[in-house]
């Protein structure tokens with residue numbers, strides 16, 4: 001059976017909300033990167049994170065750099081940002097450098113002050129779980 005894990009990095013807890021929605025849907029416990037999650041024999045890794053000044057949290061990048069074999073085979077990214085359009089480019093690059101294939105990235109809006117003020121909302125959480133379902137249902141080769 002495919003082993004899936006969900007990790008998140010957050011400053012203002014939106015990514016935690018998204019990760020928990022996905023974890024609930026997949027029936028797995030999600031882990032904050034501050035807990036330094038150990039990813040033994042994981043086939044598919046969901047990484048949920050926000051964007052700050054156009055970039056991911058340095059702590060998330062540092063954590064991903066520490067991943068060692070046996071590494072996850074695949075990753076899927078879930079990204080929270082006020083613009084609703086910025087991606088976790090550095091995360092994606094580090095993963096690909098390590099031979100972890102990034103299947104897809106789902107970006108959703110996350111509030112900062114008055115920008116995207118109602119996000120993430122119930123619709124966003126549903127869209128995130130729909131994304132997770134699509135990734136899992138896609139089957140990994």
Ligand SMILES: Cc1cc2nc3c(=O)[nH]c(=O)nc-3n(C[C@H](O)[C@H](O)[C@H](O)COP(=O)(O)O)c2cc1C
Nearest residue numbers: 010011012013014015050052053054081082083110
């Ligand atoms: C210090 C800071 C910088 C941010 N910079 C950006 C940015 O460059 N682009 C963007 O779209 N959103 C930006 N945001 C908004 C966050 O990406 C958004 O609030 C996201 O939901 C945060 O995720 P988190 O709650 O998991 O930390 C910024 C937020 C903070 C607090």
